[in-house]
Amino acid sequence: MKMLINVPETVVADALRGMAAVYPGLIVDVENRVVVRRDAPVAGKVGLVSGGGSGHEPLHGGFVGPGMLSAACPGEVFTSPVPDQMVRAAAAVDSGAGVLFIVKNYTGDVLNFDMAAELAEDEGVQIGKVLVNDDVAVTDSLFTAGRRGTGATLFVEKIAGAAAEAGAPLERVEAIGRRVNERARSFGVALSAVTTPAKGSPTFDLPPGELELGIGIHGEPGRERRAMMTSHEIADFAVDAVLADLRPAGPVIALVNGMGGTPLLELYGFTAEVHRVLGERGVAVARTLVGNYVTSLDMAGCSVTLCEVDEELLRLWDAPVETAALRWGR
Structure with a gap:
């Protein structure tokens, strides 16, 4: 496989050096693997810290900045x-108002954030602490006990980040983050396998005429493997899987997320199908976000995340944000 890298051993450090060169609003500590917003700690403000294995960019480092995370801790590729790192990040962003850890439900992440x-x-x-466990595809997997943390991580980081930016105390920011997680569900689909720099070849076998329904963001198996389906059929399957578990009574924010190897042309077409299914099921869509946000390196595919919102959560979603990967309202 051809990759735009030097050697696998330095791929994370090289990426961090690139971030440092591009975004002056960030302090990027390449040696200690911590990305911090430059104005941290902000007096009286709760700090938000998240992190996880690299390979899911822009998660998490791309979401550091005003209105979202205060700091992020990138691990090696697909490694907690x-x-x-987490202790260093917490110390860098703590103003005395406390720090919220946002943790995806993977065994290594959970253990290390608990220790930190x-x-x-x-x-x-x-x-x-807020534990994100939104994936409805499977319960328990190769990487976790219980449900995996996937696309809802973005919703938690954005909405809790807005609450912290507005001056809410730690207990309130934590409660809002947990509320978002409880109201959010995701389902992912893989059209191709993922290739890690260390391996240099696909990490699992997915024949050209097949797809994996319910895939995890590290390439973990999903619910089932089927012959290739149309965008229309995939949307029906994925959205129905989410709605069967979420059962929203109000409007939702929809995230149509690319896994890294699917062009926007296809993602926008798939978004139209997601809106069609939601309309047929009587679910109102308050906002939609489309793009590559919680990825799996070069995997072709997508995930759908729905978050039921009330007036407060929608207001916090709409609040200004200024990060490398997400920005509006400023």
Whole structure:
């Protein structure tokens, strides 16, 4: 496989150096693997820290900035960051108002963030935590106990980030983040396998005429493998899987997320199908976001995330944000 890299061992450090060159609003510590908004800590403001394995860009480093995360901790590709990174990030963004850890439900991430929380609290930092577990495709997988954390991570980081930016206390920011997670569900589809720099070849076998329904963001198996389906058919399957679990009573924000290897031409066409299904099911769509936000390197495919919103959550979603990958209202 051809990749635009030097060597697999330096791919994360090289990417961080690139971020540092492009975004002056970020402090990028390449050696210690921490990305921090330059004005942190902000007086009286709750800090938000997230992180996870690299390979899912722009998650998480691309969401650091006003209105969203205060800091992010990138691990090696598909590998959890270590507690030292998280403790360093928490110390960098703590203004005395506390720090919220936003954690995707993968075993390594959960264990390391829990350890970091204990270490940070020993140093006098008050820590809250939101565990994101929105994937309805499977319960338990190769990487996690319970449901995987996927697209809803963006919703939690954006909406909780807006609450923190508005000056809400830690308990309130944490409660809002948990509320978003409880109201959000996701389902992913893979059209091709993912290729990691270390392996240099597809990590699993997916024949040309087949797709995987319910795939995880590391290439974990989903619910079933089928012959290739049309965009219309995939939208019916994915949206119905989400709605069967979420059962929204009000409007939703829809995220149509590319897995990294699918062009926007296809994603916009698929978005039209997602809106069709939601309309047929009587679900109102308040906002829609389309693009590559929670990716899996070069995997072709997509995921659908729906988050039921009320007036407060929609207002926080619409609040200004200024990050490398998400920005509006400023």
